[in-house]
Amino acid sequence: MAYPRIASLKTYADFVARLDELGITLPCDADVMSGNDSVLSQSNVVDGMNIGNRFCILPMEGWDGTREGKPTDLTRRRWHNFGISGAKLIWGGEAVAVRQDGRANPNQVMINDQNLNAIESLRTELFDKHAERFGKTDDLVVGLQLTHSGRFARPNDKSKAEPRPAQRNEALDKKLGIKDDSAMLTDDELSTLIDDFVAAAVLADKAGFTFVDIKHCHGYLGHELLSGVDRPGKFGGSFENRTRFLRDIVAGIRATAPNMKFAVRVSIFDFFPFKPGDDKVGVPDPLSDPRLEFGGDGSGMGIDLTEPSKFMALLKELGIALVCTTAGSPYYNPHIQRPAYFPPSDGYQPPEDPLVGVARQIHATAELKRQHPDLFFVGSGYTYLQDWLPGVAQAVASQGMVDSVGLGRMVLSYPDMPADILSGDIMSRKKICRTFSDCTTAPRNGIISGCYPLDPFYKAMPERAALNEIKKASV
Ligand SMILES: Cc1cc2nc3c(=O)[nH]c(=O)nc-3n(C[C@H](O)[C@H](O)[C@H](O)COP(=O)(O)O)c2cc1C
Ligand code: SF4
Numbered sequence: 096m097a098y099p100r101i102a103s104l105k106t107y108a109d110f111v112a113r114l115d116e117l118g119i120t121l122p123c124d125a126d127v128m129s130g131n132d133s134v135l136s137q138s139n140v141v142d143g144m145n146i147g148n149r150f151c152i153l154p155m156e157g158w159d160g161t162r163e164g165k166p167t168d169l170t171r172r173r174w175h176n177f178g179i180s181g182a183k184l185i186w187g188g189e190a191v192a193v194r195q196d197g198r199a200n201p202n203q204v205m206i207n208d209q210n211l212n213a214i215e216s217l218r219t220e221l222f223d224k225h226a227e228r229f230g231k232t233d234d235l236v237v238g239l240q241l242t243h244s245g246r247f248a249r250p251n252d253k254s255k256a257e258p259r260p261a262q263r264n265e266a267l268d269k270k271l272g273i274k275d276d277s278a279m280l281t282d283d284e285l286s287t288l289i290d291d292f293v294a295a296a297v298l299a300d301k302a303g304f305t306f307v308d309i310k311h312c313h314g315y316l317g318h319e320l321l322s323g324v325d326r327p328g329k330f331g332g333s334f335e336n337r338t339r340f341l342r343d344i345v346a347g348i349r350a351t352a353p354n355m356k357f358a359v360r361v362s363i364f365d366f367f368p369f370k371p372g373d374d375k376v377g378v379p380d381p382l383s384d385p386r387l388e389f390g391g392d393g394s395g396m397g398i399d400l401t402e403p404s405k406f407m408a409l410l411k412e413l414g415i416a417l418v419c420t421t422a423g424s425p426y427y428n429p430h431i432q433r434p435a436y437f438p439p440s441d442g443y444q445p446p447e448d449p450l451v452g453v454a455r456q457i458h459a460t461a462e463l464k465r466q467h468p469d470l471f472f473v474g475s476g477y478t479y480l481q482d483w484l485p486g487v488a489q490a491v492a493s494q495g496m497v498d499s500v501g502l503g504r505m506v507l508s509y510p511d512m513p514a515d516i517l518s519g520d521i522m523s524r525k526k527i528c529r530t531f532s533d534c535t536t537a538p539r540n541g542i543i544s545g546c547y548p549l550d551p552f553y554k555a556m557p558e559r560a561a562l563n564e565i566k567k568a569s570v
Contacts, residue, residue, distance in 0.1 A: 098448040100436060101481040102152025102529065110483050119454045121484055122490035129519025134493040135500070135516050137236055138183070141231075141471040142356055142416040144305055146499070147183030147234025149492050150513035151473045151502040153419070154240040154308070154360070156203060157545060159537040164192065164205025165213045168408055169543060171505075172552070174217045178224030180323050180506055181514025184499055185193070186419050186473060187308040188217065190315075193288070196259060197316070198245030198250040200538065206241070206295045215302035216237075222491040223243040228514070232500065238306035238358055238417075239299045245280070245316025246271060247426060253541040256537035262326040264326035266368045266382040267427060280316070282328045285340060288316075293347035296355055306356035306417060309344055313432065314424035317341065318362050318532060321406070323390040334402065338409055345413050348470055358417035359410060363459050364390035364398040377430060377443035390459075392421075398455070405539040407467040419473040419501060420460040425535065431502065432454065434479040435530035440530070441539050449479045461496035473499040481527050485516045504528045508549040525549070533562060 104110045107125045114121050130136065135149045144272045147414060155413040159169040166174075170189075177185050191214070192198040192205040210406050218237055226232050244250075246260040259280050268274070280288070296307045313316035320340050323331040324438055341359070347353055365388035367379035385395035386483045392399035410418060423431040429438070434452035438444060443450075454474040460491045474497040481486050488500040506511055509526035516522070526549060537558065545553035547562055 098436070098445070100529075101479070103140075104483075107486070110386045114450065117448055117450060118187075121454045121457065121487060122491045122494055122496075123486040124493075125486065127485040127516065128250055128490050129517060133489065133517060135489055136422065137496065139471065142345070144236045144356060144417075145234045146179075146236050146471075148513070149488075149499045150180070150182035150501040150517075151184040151186050151419070151501045152177045152182045152506055153473075153475055153501040154187040154189045155503055155507065155544075156199075156403070157203045157543055158200050159543045160204040160530070162201055164198070164203065164207070165210050166204055168560065169545070170204065171217060171220060173222045175224045176506065176510035178221035180502075180503065180510055180512070181229070181517055183235050184473065185210060185221065185235070185237040186501065187238050187310075188221075190240050190242040190310060191295075192250075193241050193243055193291045194365075195250050196257070197245070197248055197288075199242075199247055199255055199315070200246040200249050201251055203244075203542075206239070206298050211298050211302055214298075217314035218303055224380065236305050238308055238356075239302070239304040240308040240360065241295050241299070242318040242513050243288060243292075243308040245314075245319050247315055260314070261316060262331060262387075264387050265384060266380040267314075267325070269382060274328065282330055282365075286343075287328050289340065289343045289347060295350055296348040297352045300355045306358045307348070307358050308358040309341055309530065310360055311341065312360050312362040312421045314426055318389065318424075321361075322365070322387045324386055324424065324534045334405060338406065341412065342409075346413070348374045356417070357415040358419065359411070359415060360419040360421060361403070361406065362389065362422050362429075362432075363390075363403040363420045363463060365423050366428050366431050367395035369430065369446070370524055371443035375444045377446040380427075391428070398459055400459060404463060404466050407463055407470055411467065412468065416469070416471050417473070418470050419475065420456065421465065421475040422456050422459070429535070430507040432476070433535070434476060435532050436479070437531050439532040439539055440565055441536075453477065453479050457491060457496065461491070464495065464497060471498045473497070474502045475501045477501070478503055478505040479530055480526050481529065482522070482524065484512075485522070488516075502570065504530065504534060504546075507534055507546040520529045533566075536566060537562050
């Protein structure tokens with residue numbers, strides 16, 4: 096591997112020198128403050144929601160619901176950990192399907208009348224755990240991420256893709272066995288699906304969630320519609336048509352659940368789908384079409400924020416103030432979405448130092464924040480910073496590059512890292528996520544997700560041995 100591991104950058108000077116070497120300008124504070132002095136402990140009122148600090152837990156599913164879509168003890172454990180994390184914004188917990196054909200796997204949690212009480216208890220237990228540890232919850236905001244997985248749906252069998260794409264895409268169609276237009280969601284089907292999102296939001300309201308995230312990221316349906324330049328009809332082609340899905344969902348929810356608040360998680364740029372090259376290092380798939388990348392510059396490898404910025408303006412028009420930025424897709428270009436040193440078993444060796452991927456997301460988010468200062472931006476992709484995450488988090492928050500620092504993988508291995516940072520406790524280095532990608536490799540191979548290398552609970556599970564075998568075979 097050509098890139099130095101983060102753990103080998105022992106001092107602040109080492110880290111800054113590495114950034115210089117890569118030509119990356121990424122702010123990082125040498126001293127991280129704690130308590131009320133810390134910018135990360137500042138609260139914000141956003142659209143009437145009182146968010147007590149600048150850490151957010153990003154949505155992360157565990158492939159561990161029941162076949163009916165109810166949470167299990169494993170799901171509950173993850174939500175408990177979100178509650179004790181110390182973050183005051185919980186972005187949706189995890190992707191929750193609005194109906195059966197939109198589930199990304201047969202164990203994805205699904206919201207409907209039968210599952211309502213169980214999903215409500217996820218929220219109440221998270222609040223209880225937070226209250227036990229931190230004494231108050233009046234500044235804790237918890238939403239639910241609503242999704243339809245579109246072309247990445249696998250609702251009935253983990254090993255059987257049942258894609259419902261929004262448009263054709265040669266590189267991605269090939270991987271999913273899509274040969275014609277028969278699985279494409281029609282306009283009428285999308286209209287029905289809009290009603291399903293509205294019904295799901297009404298249930299989320301009943302379950303006490305403060306906001307719903309209308310998911311537009313990672314190649315799932317909402318995101319694919321944004322790039323649907325080839326799709327005919329009222330949901331494709333023009334920017335207006337490509338955002339109709341979101342606009343109609345929002346209008347429907349406003350009419351039926353007037354107290355519900357909104358948020359949108361969106362991939363603000365996308366690159367070509369990648370695949371392993373001869374030496375296993377990722378290369379762009381030659382079948383890729385650069386016109387199909389929302390926020391792409393037409394080269395398939397660069398960013399143009401013109402449309403994403405227009406999307407932010409639309410959110411404002413719709414009265415949505417909460418935005419979570421992410422990038423690309425874990426299925427086809429994970430190095431831009433969740434920078435990692437070790438790829439998942441179905442991935443490729445990183446084609447760039449993962450720090451480049453971290454900086455790319457941070458700078459794209461900062462640019463949108465500069466253009467839309469009145470939106471509240473949550474950023475993603477910080478986990479790869481590892482030991483340097485707190486210093487970068489403080490620097491980007493204090494320089495106004497982002498409003499809240501979103502944490503994904505890091506809270507699987509180190510659930511209460513935000514609490515430790517905010518209280519000034521020494522960070523526990525042995526809990527720092529080193530981006531081994533087991534939490535992605537496991538579900539790609541039909542195993543529940545979790546931090547097998549570092550979380551003692553998952554370390555002790557029988558699934559770990561099977562996962563290790565799979566990893567050995569994929570080397
Ligand atoms: C196991 C796992 C499950 C995930 N599930 C979701 C999800 O349900 N919804 C979503 O929007 N993102 C999901 N993500 C992406 C994360 O929210 C986040 O964007 C990504 O991990 C990058 O942030 P990080 O560098 O802090 O890990 C998932 C990531 C992982 C590792
Ligand atoms: S399995 Fe654990 S250490 Fe590996 S990437 Fe996931 S959270 Fe990080």
